Amino acid sequence: MSLNWKEIDLVLEELDLAGAQIQSAVQSAFDVIGLRVHKKGVTRQLLIALSPGACRMHETFKSFPKSDKPLRFAQFLNSRIVNGWIEEAVQLGDNRIIRLSIRRGENRFLVYIRLWSNAANCIVTDKDGIILDAMRRLPKKGEISGGHYAPGETGGNERREYAIRDLPGTNSFNEKIDALYAEQGGALSLEALREQARRNCEGSMGRLQAALERLRAKETEFTNADHLREYGDIILANIATIKPGDEWLNADNFFAAGAGTIRIKLDPHKSPSAQAEVYYEQYAKAKKGLANIQAEIAAGEQELKKIEQRLELLLAENNPLVLARLLREARLLKTGSAKATSVAQDKKRQGRSPGLSFQRGDWLIIVGRDAAENDALLRRHVKGSDLWLHARDYPGSYVFIKHRAGKTVPLEILLDAGNLALFYSKGRNNSAGDLFYTPVKYLRRAKNGPKGLVIPTQEKNLHITLDEKRLRELETCRIEK
Numbered sequence: 001m002s003l004n005w006k007e008i009d010l011v012l013e014e015l016d017l018a019g020a021q022i023q024s025a026v027q028s029a030f031d032v033i034g035l036r037v038h039k040k041g042v043t044r045q046l047l048i049a050l051s052p053g054a055c056r057m058h059e060t061f062k063s064f065p066k067s068d069k070p071l072r073f074a075q076f077l078n079s080r081i082v083n084g085w086i087e088e089a090v091q092l093g094d095n096r097i098i099r100l101s102i103r104r105g106e107n108r109f110l111v112y113i114r115l116w117s118n119a120a121n122c123i124v125t126d127k128d129g130i131i132l133d134a135m136r137r138l139p140k141k142g143e144i145s146g147g148h149y150a151p152g153e154t155g156g157n158e159r160r161e162y163a164i165r166d167l168p169g170t171n172s173f174n175e176k177i178d179a180l181y182a183e184q185g186g187a188l189s190l191e192a193l194r195e196q197a198r199r200n201c202e203g204s205m206g207r208l209q210a211a212l213e214r215l216r217a218k219e220t221e222f223t224n225a226d227h228l229r230e231y232g233d234i235i236l237a238n239i240a241t242i243k244p245g246d247e248w249l250n251a252d253n254f255f256a257a258g259a260g261t262i263r264i265k266l267d268p269h270k271s272p273s274a275q276a277e278v279y280y281e282q283y284a285k286a287k288k289g290l291a292n293i294q295a296e297i298a299a300g301e302q303e304l305k306k307i308e309q310r311l312e313l314l315l316a317e318n319n320p321l322v323l324a325r326l327l328r329e330a331r332l333l334k335t336g337s338a339k340a341t342s343v344a345q346d347k348k349r350q351g352r353s354p355g356l357s358f359q360r361g362d363w364l365i366i367v368g369r370d371a372a373e374n375d376a377l378l379r380r381h382v383k384g385s386d387l388w389l390h391a392r393d394y395p396g397s398y399v400f401i402k403h404r405a406g407k408t409v410p411l412e413i414l415l416d417a418g419n420l421a422l423f424y425s426k427g428r429n430n431s432a433g434d435l436f437y438t439p440v441k442y443l444r445r446a447k448n449g450p451k452g453l454v455i456p457t458q459e460k461n462l463h464i465t466l467d468e469k470r471l472r473e474l475e476t477c478r479i480e481k
Contacts, residue, residue, distance in 0.1 A: 002055040002117050003177070004162035005094035010173050011058045012098070015044065017089035022082050022102070026066055027074030028321055033122065033135070034064040035077075037086065047178070047321075048113055050120035050135065054181060057098060057113055059174040062182070065325045073122070076133045080124065081109055097151050112149060123149050182320050193323045194315055200327075201311040205304060212300045219293045225286035230255045231264050232279035239272040353381040355397075357479040358420070363413045364402040367420050368452075374398040375452035384441030387414075388456070389421040392434040396425020398452070400440070418464040419471055432465040 003011070020039035027033050031050040036043060047060035084104030091098050100111040108127040114120055122135040123143060129150035134143045143149065167176040230253075235242070238251045245268045253262035266275050317323040354376045356367040366381065368374035377400060382388075385403035390396065399421040401409055418435050427433040438459040446453040 002053065002115055003057075003096070004164075005091060005096050006162050006164050007173070007177070008057070008091050008096060008098065008115065010164060011177070012089055012091060014172050014174050015046070015059060015089070017086045017100070020044075020086045022084050022086065025074050025077035025082055026064055027071040028065050028325055030071065031120075031135070032321065032324075033074065033077070034060070048122060049181075050115075050122065052117050052120075055096075055115040055117055055120045056177065056181060057115065058177050060178050060321075061175060062178070062319045062321060065319075065322045073133065073135045076124070080104070080107075080132065081111065084109065092151055095151065112151065114151075125149055182318075193320055193327060197311060197314040197323070197327060201307050201314070205307050205311075208300055208304050208307070212297060212304070215293055215297050215300065219290065219297060222286040222290040222293060225283050225290075228279045228283035228286065232276040232283070234262065234264060235266075235272055235276040235279070242266070242272045244268075353377060358416070358474050358477045359479055360413055360416055360474070360477050362404065363409070365413070365417050365420060366400045366402065367424055368398045368400075369424060370397075371450060371452045378440070378443070378452065378454070382440050384439060386440045387417070387437060388440050388443060389417050389435050389437040389462070390456075391421055391425035391427045392436055392461070394425045394427035394433065396427065397421060399424075414462065415464070415467075416470060416474055418462050419467055420474065422464045422466055423471060428466070432463070435462040435464055436460075437462055 017037065020037040022035055023038050024036045025033065033048040035046040035048065037046060044059050045064055046057060048057045049055065081102050081104060084102040086100055087103055088101040089098065096115045098113040098115070102109045102111060110125045110127065112123045112125070114123070121138070121143060124132045124134070126132060129148050131143065131145055131147040131149050133145055137144045167180055169176050234251050234253065235249060238249060242249060246266055247268050249264045249266055250261055251264070253260065267278070270278070314323060314326060317326065353366055354373040355369055358365040366377060368377045374397070377398060382400050383403065387401040387403070387409055389399040399417045401413060401417050421435050422428060422433050436456050436459040438456045442458045443454040443456055446455055
């Protein structure tokens with residue numbers, strides 16, 4: 001169940017947010033936000049969850065995971081309220097709507113956190129109530145940028161009475177409620193998430209095991225295919241006794257001592273030699289297919305082992321927020337959100353980046369090995385702030401250094417990428433050469449040019465002499481896909 005109004009008042013009383021500074025905003029899912037606040041030497045992590053049946057805001061004592069892809073609302077909060085000061089944190093009567101009054105410089109913002117199970121939302125307005133953005137944009141309710149939102153208080157003598165839950169333990173109510181929702185918090189509880197992981201992984205394992213059984217039956221059939229070759233030999237040995245239109249051949253089985261007579265099916269429309277050729281072809285196909293079948297079985301068994309290990313790791317995770325993120329990454333958690341589904345489908349379409357990837361410390365370097373990979377990387381896997389390198393005057397790979405926020409590419413990383421760009425180009429045999437490098441945002445596609453061809457602007461020059469030691473070190477940093 002969600003927090004009632006008395007519990008919300010107690011949570012806010014314990015938090016004492018007035019005078020706290022907001023240091024960061026993180027969105028781990030489309031309905032979960034984490035705010036890190038600091039006051040008088042104490043840093044707290046606030047969890048805002050808008051999940052149906054588990055709407056709440058309280059301090060969380062578990063690590064808060066980041067989303068792999070920055071989400072819109074968190075980016076908005078970071079641009080507006082982060083580094084701001086909370087002047088007031090109150091519940092509007094018994095309405096289960098929390099209002100945070102925030103000052104950042106000369107600007108004033110109001111953050112409304114509506115903790116209603118079927119209509120939860122987080123809405124940010126200016127001091128006049130004009131909506132700047134909402135976690136869930138609801139045009140029919142006017143909860144979109146430019147709309148107006150200013151809920152009034154309710155309560156007084158007609159307040160509905162609720163009781164604060166008597167939870168086990170002697171810690172603060174925030175700690176008790178954090179532990180409770182981790183275990184019983186509806187769709188985002190450990191119990192529900194573990195069941196979701198178990199159901200999906202066991203479903204995948206069941207389908208994989210059924211496929212393996214079929215493959216093993218086929219393997220047995222192909223392994224015992226020697227009789228097909230024997231049929232062909234027996235037909236040719238008895239070719240003189242076969243009459244046109246015969247459907248069966250009864251002959252001595254000279255491949256097995258004492259086996260007696262064997263009965264072989266014939267095609268009445270084929271000559272004996274053609275019929276023997278059919279059996280020889282079936283035998284050859286079985287022998288050739290046996291290696292493929294065995295390779296498929298080995299791959300299937302390896303995949304089954306991976307799923308079993310994944311399930312074991314998921315069930316061992318004790319942080320529900322981390323477990324939810326892991327399930328979303330593996331596309332095992334059905335969120336019911338059209339937007340979440342869209343992102344999952346987009347990830348599925350994109351898959352892993354093409355080309356070669358090298359992880360050098362905290363820096364990721366990606367190499368496109370041909371025009372198709374260069375084009376695919378440019379279209380779907382790099383951003384404007386990523387750094388592009390290419391050998392000057394030689395055809396070859398595009399190399400990208402993925403941007404890290406607030407970081408400048410170190411010289412050693414630039415030299416790593418430069419060596420890769422020269423090594424995977426036609427200038428490799430010269431052992432030295434010049435390179436272009438510039439951020440991706442300064443690349444312009446050549447009109448009517450070949451696939452992947454770009455024209456750089458604001459480029460700089462880098463002279464590289466191939467370093468065999470550096471290349472060997474980079475090979476150990478290559479990411480296997």
